[in-house]
Amino acid sequence: MLALRRALAALFVCAAMTAQAQVLHFDELEGWRDDDPRPALAAFLTTCDLLKAPEWGPLCALARDAGDTPESARAYFELFYRPVLIGTPPALFTGYYEPELNGSPVRTPRFAWPIYARPPELRDGVVYHSRSAIENGALRGRGLEIAWLEDPVEVFFLHIQGSGRIRMPDGRVIRVGYAGKNGHPYRSVGQEMVRRGTHRPDQVSAQSIRSWVRANPGPGHAMLDHNPSYVFFRKLPDLPPEKGPIGAMGRSITGMRSIAVDPAYNPLGAPVWIEKSGRQPLHRLMVAQDTGGAIKGAQRADIFFGTGDDAGDAAGTVKDGGRMLVLLPIDLAFALEAGL
Structure with a gap:
């Protein structure tokens, strides 16, 4: 039992231990029999070696030979895991994606809005220049510009997404990923628009x-400055074009199978079953492989929709309820429920 306690301590911070946890059966998951879990299993295998608790090691080895058919993949999860409901639904599901944008390696009249590399003096957890200060030139002239984009609104949303593909005038495409932020808290522009009366909640x-x-x-630009958080990027020269962007675990994430979660409640790398309601319900096995500044709480997830405009259109309208359950190795699941 001491080993279980140590494993749980490695998986969660104290917030998860104080949240309500309930172990369910797979037949209580809506749509479980209808989903093909093989894509989620493949996504799980990309990061399962990073799960440190000893219970995961043998399960990762078994997972490599478990996905020949939907039935065998489903049997793997049913045999070795239990779904755990942490916190109290309803959940809040949103969506994100990897933008594809036009840009330039140098400033031009068309491409006049920079994205910056991480300043060398920036320290994690230390408050740095705000968004408005950076947009007004606090970093100008230091050679930190990675690329120049044609639209400040797209720069803002690239910060929200945390990764992107930028097509240069010569046709070359560079991939950029998250390299850090300025230490200011994330503030929702959508919520501020509702507060100021420009939009109703259902319009945001x-x-x-x-x-x-x-x-x-x-x-509008003043409204964007309501969010003082600012993201810095790095080039990803070795990331193949068929691979998704790099998530919080340092590996590529998978469209419609990876989600961003709050790791205080849901361990990064774990499979997660989601039951999203709304106009386009989604019942699907995902993998918790990313995080986000606005993703806080046990019943909170951001669904990665993939790359490009179509993915962005789909992700941008998601703001739905439902519930989410993390799939944990059996011993860990029952130890968490018991509060050990």
Whole structure:
């Protein structure tokens, strides 16, 4: 039992231990029999070697030969795991994606808005220049520009997504990923628009924010500065084009099978069953492989929709309820439920 306690301590911080946890059966998961879990199993295998608790090691080895058919993949999870409901639904599901944007390696009249590499003096957890200060030139002239984009609104949303593909005028594509942030808290622009009365809650989406800011450039850019958090990037020269962006675990994430979670409650690398409601319900096995500044709480997830405009259109309208359950090795699941 001491080993279990140590394993749980490695998986969660104290927040998860104080949240309500309930072990369920797989037949209590809506749509479990209808999902093909093989893509989630493949995504799980990309990061399972990074799970440190000893219970995961043998399960990762068994997973490599478990996915020949949907039935065999499903049997693997049913045999070795239990779904655990942590916290109290309803969940909140949103979506994110990897943008594809036009850009330039140098500033031009068309491409005038930079994205920056991480400043060498930046320290994690230390408050740095705010978004408005950086946008007004606090880093200008230091050679930190990775690329120049044509639209400040797309720069803002690239920060929200945390990764992207930038096509240069010569056709070359560079991949960029998250390298750090300025230490300011994330503040929701959508919530501020509702507070100020420009939109109702049901009107707020990535698309509506883009449209409003572009139609109202002065107040719109001031509205974006309501979020003082600012993201820095790094080039990813060795990332193959068929691979997804790099998540919080340092590996590529998978469209419609990877989610961002709060690791205080759901361990990174663990399979997670989601039951998303809304106009397009989604019942699917995912893998917790990323995090985000706005992703806080046990019943909170951001679904990675993939790359490009279609993925962005789909991700930008998601703001749905439901519930999510993390799949844990059997012993860990029951130890967590017992509060050990």
